Amino acid sequence: MTKIFKTFGLILIITSGQIMFGQTTFNYKDDFKKVLLKTNDLNDSLSYEKLLKRFYVNDTTMTNFEVLALLIGFTDKKEYKPYQDINTEREIYNLNGEKKYQEALDKGIKFIETHPLSVKVLFEIAYSYQKLEKEESAKFYSYKGQRIFEAMYFSGDGTTxxxxxxxxxxxxxxxxxxxxxDADIGTMGSGRDKNGNFIDILEAKFEDGKRMNLYFIIQHATDKMFAEKSIEEELKEQNKKKKTNK
Structure with missing residues (x-):
């Protein structure tokens, strides 16, 4: 039996527990650092600032690769603190769950001023607007979330x-x-690819009882987490030395 899911304009065909995605030319090992360098070059077409301006206005001519480059570019920004940001994202999600739509909206809009690519918050903002009966604004932010999902979809099929x-x-x-x-999540684990990159392994549970693992690469997130910890440890060590020298 074949199921076709059409969510936010994406089409995934699931046959016998397998997801068939489009082909991609992106390879994390070979391309991540190359793309990151380009996003830091103001004269390059993949300049983070140039891409972000287009993303802000929902430029429909942006390719999936350009949106992916934008995501990669953000990993180099000081605001990118993925394991800390989860807390704020959940707070906004919970506010919507408590039907505090205006509060969720206000907090969400403030958050994306510094974290414009938080897919969770973009959709929470869209949801808040929808509940506040502002459909055009809801569509505007939903589209941004959609483009990020399309870029993820483009970057790798996630099946291995x-x-x-x-x-x-x-x-x-x-x-x-x-x-x-359009599935629930079962077991959650992690692993590493052959290059040692950290991978999230999530089990998708479908309504018909089928299950399959999907894989998401987050090496850049773990790199940032350990970098932040190293900085904090260094600051603590410096403070200890200052106290000792007093």
Whole structure:
């Protein structure tokens, strides 16, 4: 039996527990650092600032690769603190769950001023607007979330540990499964690909009882987490030395 899911404009065909995605030319090992360098070059067409301006206005001519480059570019920004940001994202999600739509909206809009590519918050903002009966604004922010999911979809088919989908945040794979694959999440684990990159392994549970693992690469997120910890440890060590020298 074949199921076709059409969510936010994405089409995934699931046959006998397998998901068939489109082909991609992106390879994390070979391309991540190359793309990151380009996003830091103001004269390059993949300049982060140039791409972000287009993303802000929902430029429909942006390719999936350009949106992916934008996501990669954000991993180099000081605001990118994926494991800390989860807390704020959940707070906004919970506010909507408590029907505090205006409060969720206000907090969400403030958050994306510094985190414009938080797919969870973009959809929460859209949801808030929808509940506040502002359909055009809801569509505007839904589209942004859609483009990020399409970029993830483009980056890798996610069906094996060697073909993972790129995820900016450690919880983005979960949202992808809920919103795009239209499945629940079973077991959650992690592993590494043959190059040692950290992979989130999430089990998708379908209504018909079928299950399959999907893979999301988040090496950049773990790199940032350990970098932040190293900085904090260094600061603590410096403070200890200052106290000793007093």
């Amino acid at each position: 540990i060697e073909t993972p989908a790129f995820a900016l945040g450690p919880a983005d794979g979960q949202d992808f499964i809920y919103k795009v694959v």
